Amino acid sequence: MNWDTLEKLNRAVELKDASTAAHTARVALYSQAVAESLGLAVEQVERVVAAAIVHDIGKIDIPSTILAKPGRLTPEEFEVMKTHTVLGHRRLLEMGERDPVVLDLVRSHHERLDGSGYPDGLVGHAIPVAARLFAVIDTFDAMTSLRPYREEVGEQAAQRALEELRERAGTWYWPEAVGAFVDLYKQRGLTWILHHFNDRESMRDLSAPSAAELADLCRDLSSGKARS
Template structure:
């Protein structure tokens, strides 16, 4: 990660505590009201811990005597969004663009912070740095990580610096606690949605493994098309539930061994609206997930069902899923057909580019399959 030159190696750190209980007026003034409001909004709305860190670290370097600031994460609490480290002017701020883990706590610092309730002052004499660390903990007291700030001399920290670091550590703690609770809730929802999809697979042997395969493939295509994290999550959830309406189909339609009769075909098509009605009973599903259920049988040229939508009137998550769904169906054995080779199935999808499928989705699917075949 960026800024390694501004932070000491753990082997050179001499620990002692505490550092900030000296008497006297705090010489760091209050934060401007607009900055305080901004940090409060960050705490309430940040969608990831790394996303909340940039303004926090900038505040440390802009309003204390610190020349560098960083957040370190415990190795067993990974965060996979953007990791940000703000450093002194001679070390420009470096931002990791794309998925990257936050830097993890050095073992020595991890051991000391695990048992330290307040700030740690850590002068690193070999590097001529003073380092102040504030532990970030879960509600139950378990250590999540640490907010650190450094300065290129070994003098004492000003009381105001310590007060501000405590305040900002409290903000990061609130963000971490909120996001951890939201993550646990999302995980519970995802497990429940996958369980629903497996219930359908248990009823139809031809579908076993289909949901996991097509969900993984759709996620890879969504990543190749640079969908934001929220849209990717919705795509996954919609993929889990795309055929949930088939739970309402009678056995003679669901298990029919040959071509469907016109009446059976009409009944089969009803699974889309019935699945949408079922999914709407789950208030946590985002609209983009419902789009997958509602529109994964629509076609780019408007000849699909149930609404006959065309082009970009079909939501992107549904367009992505439609191509992946057809590819997986073709490459899987069914009671009425053998499995196609991946090459033949991809060729079929490519032939449908601009008629059945969104050309940009076909291009992304081709890229993903080519990459994984290499």
């Protein structure tokens, strides 16, 4: 998948749900750092980042009344929201995407090791590696980003999220990915990612980085230039 295509898909989701722009930027940068720390090859790291950028493409097909609801979803609404994984996977296939890393991550990033995730209830190593890795990142970001029903978040929320990931490691989340993410967050100064791309700011000014700019930021993060 080339960067032009990634850019179009990224912007399409952003137009449907403005807060997704900041979320996409953060998870792409987190993915870069964690994938590298786990020793993935350069090409595979790039594919994981590409998949992270389009992981929520299925939200294009979710009703705006659910995506932008100013409050928690009802059980019925959550069932609709869960279909974004299958819808995104289908959309990419229809576009001709054949990269298994991208397809697997988009479909399976909400699976859990114990089989309690969705959409397929996969267990353990049946969950693709990229999806197991990304599930940790996506969960952390969901717990530390702004929501209509959540006040400002900061380092206290981040520490609670890290603790929950540790508690669920081996049950819901891949222990290696949890360990790598927790270590990186504490030791490599990844807090700037959490604070730099703020959802509320992205809602006011849709100037979040493009897919190509995210690629540059990822390279800077890899070399240490992006830290602050």
